[in-house]
Amino acid sequence: MGLVRHSRILAGLSCTLSLLAGTAIAADTSGGFTVGSTNVAVADPSVPRPPGKPCVVELFNDVTFTDFNSRPYAYAPPDGCQGHWAKVVLEADFSVTAGRQFDRTATLWLGGVNLYFGTTQEPSSKVAPSWHVERDLSDYGSLLRSAQQGQAIIGNIVNGTYTGVIHGSARLLFYPGRSPVRAPDGVYPLGADPIGNTTALNGPADKLAKTLSLPRNIERAYLDVFAQSQGGDEFWYTCVPDAYAQATQECGGGNFRETEVSIDGQPAGVAPVYPWIYTGGMDPYLWRPTPGVQTLNFTPYRVDLTPFAGQLSDGAPHEVAVSVAGAHGYFSATATLLVYRDAWAQQVSGQVTSNTLVGQQPEPTIGSTLVTGSNDAVSGDITTGLKRQFVIEGYADTSHGRVRSKVAQTVGFADTQTFTINSAGYRQISDQVTSVDSVSQSRIGPFVTTEYREKFSYPLHVDFNQVIATDGSNSSTTTVHQGYEKHDTHRLFGIDLYSAKVSNSVDSADTLNFNASGALTSHNGQHSTQAFAFRDSLGSCYRTDLSTLSGALATYSEGQGCPGQSNRVFWFSRPDGSPASGNPWSTW
Structure with missing residues (x-):
């Protein structure tokens, strides 16, 4: 591909984006909720429409x-x-x-x-x-x-x-109509059910796997992954290593979870596990009327498998699999493979040339300052941490030349759990952040044709504080902060073409009161807030904030901080943070 074609592509895309930016705005992405209502209320945007x-x-x-x-x-x-x-x-x-x-x-x-x-x-x-x-x-x-x-x-x-x-x-x-974003040419489920169902992954050795016979002209590939905690893993983010479970009166198995993706038994990528909290979680009053982040509508994580495009195109069957590191009974999983085909080639060939994820085990480092005192009193911290960096590279010989693909990723997990346990009460504070920083590149000859950068952060803070009265009654106050942060940038031939940033946070608190027999007598102090913000480099802006009090919607505002104090989002944007392909503006 020559420089003349490069300039034509950029000019064409510039015109397309200018036209779309000028005419294709969906202004109404709100939910239209009523202050005072006890019905479900969320700040999330709807899907913008053309x-x-x-x-x-x-x-x-x-x-x-x-x-x-x-x-x-x-x-x-x-x-x-x-x-x-x-x-x-x-x-x-x-x-x-x-x-x-x-x-x-x-x-x-x-x-x-x-x-x-x-x-x-x-x-x-x-x-x-x-x-x-x-x-x-x-x-x-x-x-x-x-x-x-x-x-x-x-x-x-x-x-x-x-x-x-x-x-x-x-x-x-x-x-x-036509979209500026090229859609995948093939969609392949990993599950065994021909109509559809999830697969239970009870431990880290269990896997959701499918052996696929794929087209022989794949040039890009991605995997959309869902891994939902269930059963004993529902509150995995509060669990502790087995050695400390009895002393802290907590679930065992540790609190590190991560989805592992493999192709033909070799590591191919990772997907972070989001700490979704369901509407019965910890204290049901926390989530009335506003549930936690994505509770009612999960967002999949998309793993870039493009370095494997040449390998997947060789005509042989290939196993694509998903497992959950740290799974402890159990995770409900599903995944979908998305492939882009080279329309001008019957056969694409190539191979993976480097994969530093091989041999990097998802095994966190555990630390503890727990101290046990008299009458089984316990105090101190348990820390869990893991940081991995890896690069996967491969090439595919396509109709437009040899395309070299690279995925470089840094994944992090940091958690501190602080315990104060004695005769007067039980307090556990969990502070956790899961992070991902990834760069996907495609190169033809000396030119980096496309580059896609993503940064994710999943902060979670849970403070459970139980105070026991002398008569045996107790009150349990739970405070939760839950966040979802995503920032992505698309570049074409070294030029920033598009960028977007999503921020979604929910803060909630409530107190449950129990008598000496352990029966719930009342609850008080329920309040929560949600803030959802989206901006992109073309001028889209969405901001919605709400608050709740005593189980009813207390305040609801839209557009604050956006131009004209109004939400305006281009129809081809993804303000909810749902995944896009690594180089969606590709012209081949």
Whole structure:
């Protein structure tokens, strides 16, 4: 590729972006919540839409979930929106009747591929919550070109004790037109269920794996990963190494978790595990009416596997697998492989040339200053830390030359748990940060053609403070800070083409009061805030803040700090932080 073509590509992209920036703005990304309401309220943006009327395909309507059986549905592509789709959006609405019910895991599937993953809001005796979720499925367009079977799975128990009945509806919206972002050419689920389901990973040796026969002209590849903590791992972020579990009265197994990706048994990448907290977690009043970060609608983590493109194109079957380091019973996992094909080559060849992730075991360093005193009193810290740096490089011989790809990543995990345990009470403070700093590059000859930089940070602070009175009654105050930070930059031939920053944080607190028999008598002091902010280099700006008090929405504001004090987001942006391909503006 010569310099003349480089300049033409840049000029073409500049014109395209200028046109889009000038005309394609979706101004309404708000939720429209009512102050004083006890219904679910979140500050998250909706998926921005292109102009024009979409074609709507209903997946299911007002289906009830009262057992652990799946709810099947049939899908066919929309007749009225043939050809190109500028965007495809999943919309789903859920509710649960007033009464008693656990939070439940919710998933939607099509042809084995996950379309949605999240959990449900818990009801109360007086509140029947309802909520809306959306997911940008534009990258899954090739899956949606053919008629297939799908299913909704929300395992639920309804009986004399657990009375909440869950209802749900879902639809796909297809917006005709062209997108500036090239969508993947192939979508491959890793699960064994042909319609779709998650896989339980009980320990670090367990894996979600699929042996795939792939096209022979792959030039880029990515893996979307979900790893959801369940069972004994639900509160993994508060667990301690087995040696300290008895003294601290905590779950064992440690609190380091990380998703490992492999190809043909060799390490291929890592995905951080987000510490999602469900609406029944720790203290259910913490999450009424505003749940934790992404609780109702998880965001997948996308792993760049492009250095393996040449290897995956050799015509042999290849195993792609996911496991969870530190899993301790258990994680629910699913993953989807996305591939881009070289349209002008029947055969792409190549290989991985360097992989420094091989041999780097995900084994954290543990430290302790715990001291045991009289009457089983315990005080001190337990620290857990791990930092790994690795580089994976490979090349692929394509129709536009030999493309050399490199993924360089630094992943970090730092956790400190402070305990104060004595006859007067029990206090545990957990401070944790998971971080990722990654750079993906593609090079043709001496030129770095595309570069994609990502920085993630998942801060979590949990303070559980139980105070025991002399009569045996006690109060338990829980304070939680949960954050999600993402900053990404796309570069083309050394020029910053696009950058975006997402910040989402939830702060919540509540106190539970128990009598000497251990029965809950009351709760007080419930309050929370959520702040969601998004900006990109083209002028998109989204900011929504809310606060809650005593289980009701207290304040709600939109656009503060944005131009004109108004949220305005370009339709091709991803303000929720959902993943984009490593070089989405690629012209080949």
